Amino acid sequence: MRFRPVLASILFVVLVLAVGGPPRGARAADDGEVVFQQNCQLCHTPERVRDKHMTREEWQQIINKMIAFGCPIRGSKKNQEAVLAFLVRTQGPVGGPAVAAQPGPGATARVYVVNEESQDVWILNAATRAVLAKVKVGKLPHGIVASPDRKSFYVSNMGDNDITVINAATNATTIMHGAGLNPHESAVSPDGRWLYVSNPSSNTVTVHDMTTHQPVATISVGRFPHGIAISPDGRRLYVANRDGGDVTVIDTASRQVAATIPAAPDSHDLTVSPDGKMLYVVSTDVDRITFIDTAQDRVVKSVSVGRAPSGIAVASDGALLWVAHAVSRNVQALDSRTGEVRVTIPVTGGPRDLALSPDGKQLWTANTEANTVSLVDIDQRQVLATIPVGQAPNHVLVLGP
DSSP, X not given: OOOOHHHHHHHHHHHHHHHOBOOTTOXXXXXXXXXXXXXXXXXXXXXXXXXXXXXXXXXXXXXXXXXXXXXXXXXXXXXXXXXXXXXXXXXXXXXXXXXOOOOOTTTTOEEEEEETTTTEEEEEETTTOOEEEEEEOSSSEEEEEEOTTSSEEEEEETTTTEEEEEETTTOOEEXXXXXXXXXXXXXXXXXXXXXEEEETTTTEEEEEETTTTEEEEEEEOSSSEEEEEEOTTSSXXXXXXXXXXXXEEEETTTTEEEEEEEOOSSEEEEEEOTTSSEEEEEETTTTEEEEEETTTTEEEEEEEOSSSEEXXXXXXXXXXXXXXXXXXXXXXXXETTTOOEEEEEEOTTOEEEEEEOTTSSEEEEEETTTTEEEEEETTTTEEEEEEEOSSSEEEEEXXXX
């Protein structure tokens, strides 16, 4: 049956009433805005943007319905994508103004939040705090890491024993098999070729070739391997073993264990300094951070911190070490050389993980108990905003454009 122009007009009136047009004084219209206005003006003059915010998936559903009814953009995939991008950017859900915010710290960054119980990854605009997308992944997702070119994200699914690969441009997902039992964390080689996955229930690290998405090696490590990190030059892989209270050092060229370094009980997570000379290991149950000299593979310092430390990140200049404390309900900055606490910032909701913005001016925390993430201004030393996300957020990643 041929589509009738009258029905098309009615449908565009519905879209305009739901969305409206750009506010007065806005910046120059982009391609998506132009296409949106030109099509809507076939039957209605757009009004100011109304306070209606939806996710990318929800706007896509509306556009799909319009296309099914024969709207003019049905013949141009480019126009469809432009309109979708415009609606998502200006009319995304909760967390900020409908129009793009004024530039500020982290304005071009995106925040990726892994929600274990809702089994999805939420993507937020770091400047407006708007939710850009919600991507469904596997059962009990845990860790997330980006490829060096930022074209893909890898999410380890504990409940499915596999990895979800997310296309950063489209948010499309594929499943990569071959992980061990209960995969938790992962690290990528600097050239993006190899993905290393810790598997606590099989006491292994699996190596995956990211050109073929196939497993190529399995390396036995300590008991209940959890956190995993790679040296800046890609030559060494470090694995924190929770039940063993130690760190396995792997030579990535030979894929052999090069050393085992005693740390502290419940070695949960770890990170490497930007120059690769120091390794910092979080021991959650005993509230400690262990400092390890990577040239000598030996412990040089162990310091007490807040209660239940878990997430850890080092500033880009290597000067400060940031730690999230779920029970103390705060984040702390430690001097990376002495271990002395420099800053303590309260964060409600039990921060379990944290990540620094590319410019180093913001800190984001995943608050598992509260189902939120918090945005911390480092200079002001306070929480600027707390944003609801999915259920049981346990990891957060912040990346620039």
